[in-house]
Amino acid sequence: QVHLVQSRAEVKKPGASVKISCKSSGYIFTDFAVHWVRQAPGQRLEWMGWITSGNGNGESSQNFQDRVIITRDTSATTDYVELSSLTSEDTAVYYCARGYSSGWLEFDYWGQGTLVTVSS
Amino acid sequence: DIQLTQSPSFLSASVGDRVTITCRASQGISSFLAWYQQKPGKAPKLLIYGASTLQSGVPSRFSGSGSGTDFTLTISSLQPEDFATYYCQQLNSYPRTFGQGTKLEI
Numbered sequence: 659q660v661h662l663v664q665s666r667a668e669v670k671k672p673g674a675s676v677k678i679s680c681k682s683s684g685y686i687f688t689d690f691a692v693h694w695v696r697q698a699p700g701q702r703l704e705w706m707g708w709i710t711s712g713n714g715n716g717e718s719s720q721n722f723q724d725r726v727i728i729t730r731d732t733s734a735t736t737d738y739v740e741l742s743s744l745t746s747e748d749t750a751v752y753y754c755a756r757g758y759s760s761g762w763l764e765f766d767y768w769g770q771g772t773l774v775t776v777s778s
Numbered sequence: 779d780i781q782l783t784q785s786p787s788f789l790s791a792s793v794g795d796r797v798t799i800t801c802r803a804s805q806g807i808s809s810f811l812a813w814y815q816q817k818p819g820k821a822p823k824l825l826i827y828g829a830s831t832l833q834s835g836v837p838s839r840f841s842g843s844g845s846g847t848d849f850t851l852t853i854s855s856l857q858p859e860d861f862a863t864y865y866c867q868q869l870n871s872y873p874r875t876f877g878q879g880t881k882l883e884i
Contacts (some may be wrong), residue, residue, distance in 0.1 A: 680861045682818035693874070702865065702876050702877065702878045702879055703814075703822065703865055703867070703876040704876070705873050705875065705876070716787040717872075719872070719873040720873070721779075721873060753821055753822075755821075755822075760809060761828070761867060762809070762812070762831070763781075763810065763869040764812045764824055764827035764828070764869060765812070765814075765822075765824060765867075766824050766827075766833065767822035768822055768823075769821065770821060771820075771821055
């Protein structure tokens with residue numbers, strides 16, 4: 659069975675960074691991309707970036723102004739997202755999701771979510 | 779960025795009703811559209827991809843249609859477990875974007 663298991667909740671101060679992990683199991687890790695999506699309280703889902711299948715290149719949305727770094731440890735079947743220069747607006751639940759690299763490119767399995775709270 | 783606008787944002791319905799949610803894209807996205815269901819405190823669940831293909835394990839009362847800029851999600855006969863928030867997502871270009879959601883209430 660496919661599983662994506664994320665790291666636990668974090669509380670951070672403004673200006674700090676946070677790094678969240680997403681461990682995948684139950685499938686050939688390098689055959690799929692992994693995407694990162696966040697959801698602030700009461701808000702819509704917001705795509706942050708992805709790491710490609712195969713060579714595992716990380717790319718982030720320009721909407722985050724270079725604050726996002728996405729990396730992969732293939733040997734550990736784990737992906738990471740790091741978000742820097744945190745503000746209260748970054749308080750959200752962060753999800754990883756497995757994405758197809760061909761066909762209709764849908765996100766078929768999701769992690770359970772990691773709550774990040776930014777507060778002084 | 780491609781904008782997705784869902785309507786309605788809130789929908790009240792009863793068990794057994796047929797409901798339709800629409801999603802309009804700001805530019806053509808072929809059939810690169812997915813629908814997700816999200817319940818409070820849970821991750822989104824994939825329902826439909828490629829605008830009309832039912833994800834494995836999803837009940838057949840869910841269906842999707844459309845291409846280009848206009849899409850619909852239909853639930854043919856609402857069940858109690860269907861009361862949730864529904865999101866459309868475009869997968870045609872980066873950044874991937876989502877609609878604002880439709881909250882389906884009893």
